[in-house]
Amino acid sequence: MVEGIDGSGKSTQVHLLDKWLRSLGLRVFFTEWNSSDVVKEITSKGKKKALLTPTTFSLLHATDFADRYERNISPLLEAGYCVLADRYVYTAFVRDVVRGCSPAWVRKVYSFAAIPDITFYFRVPPEIAMERILEGRPKLKYYEAGMDLNLSNDEYESYRIFQGRIVDQYESMVGRDRFVVIDGTLGIEEQQERMRRQVLKVIQRPVASLPAPVETRRAGGT
Numbered sequence: 514m515v516e517g518i519d520g521s522g523k524s525t526q527v528h529l530l531d532k533w534l535r536s537l538g539l540r541v542f543f544t545e546w547n548s549s550d551v552v553k554e555i556t557s558k559g560k561k562k563a564l565l566t567p568t569t570f571s572l573l574h575a576t577d578f579a580d581r582y583e584r585n586i587s588p589l590l591e592a593g594y595c596v597l598a599d600r601y602v603y604t605a606f607v608r609d610v611v612r613g614c615s616p617a618w619v620r621k622v623y624s625f626a627a628i629p630d631i632t633f634y635f636r637v638p639p640e641i642a643m644e645r646i647l648e649g650r651p652k653l654k655y656y657e658a659g660m661d662l663n664l665s666n667d668e669y670e671s672y673r674i675f676q677g678r679i680v681d682q683y684e685s686m687v688g689r690d691r692f693v694v695i696d697g698t699l700g701i702e703e704q705q706e707r708m709r710r711q712v713l714k715v716i717q718r719p720v721a722s723l724p725a726p727v728e729t730r731r732a733g734g735t
């Protein structure tokens with residue numbers, strides 16, 4: 514799983530990882546933290562009328578995630594796929610808490626989701642992330658800048674305050690959730706090399722702890 518603020522370089526890295534794992538012959542499934550059309554419609558209506566409280570906003574996203582989790586993520590994990598996710602439950606933990614939900618409550622809502630083998634956290638100062646975003650497109654997005662929180666009328670200032678709070682939340686989770694921290698200011702190749710080294714540790718893990726196949730057990734037993 515990859516986590517970090519927008520512009521931290523997550524997507525770039527997870528795509529490279531995806532290609533590499535496929536080239537090794539592994540079965541890979543890639544999933545993104547994208548809201549379904551239903552949730553997008555409700556949140557945009559709610560935004561206009563200021564109808565959604567932090568709790569309802571959070572539950573809408575959780576419903577959306579639960580649907581993806583049960584349809585795709587969980588069955589594919591059970592089938593032995595390598596599941597790569599561009600943002601996972603930690604995104605909800607940071608965003609919902611910054612919007613006013615209780616951290617313990619949000620974690621409980623998402624407690625059905627499996628803990629990843631590795632969560633890469635891309636650490637970058639918000640200023641660098643914003644520069645990268647604005648190189649690609651002319652404007653910041655409404656939610657990306659946290660404009661719904663009325664932090665400032667200036668969207669750049671709002672972005673700095675909002676993303677700064679998101680970073681604080683991520684940083685508070687580094688130890689607790691055993692994030693593998695990647696310095697997002699490093700070059701693309703260097704980051705990818707570091708990630709591959711970590712992933713190799715997981716995919717080369719001995720499978721000795723698994724029960725022996727039935728045939729073998731029978732042959733060696735009675």
Ligand code: ADP
Pocket residue numbers: 517518519520521522523524525526645646649697698699700701704
């Ligand atoms: P995210 O998925 O975290 O929003 P992206 O991977 O989409 O970030 O990267 C955001 C922008 O920054 C893209 O234009 C990308 O090409 C650029 N970028 C990604 N990694 C780096 C890096 N290590 N150094 C400089 N620019 C980068």
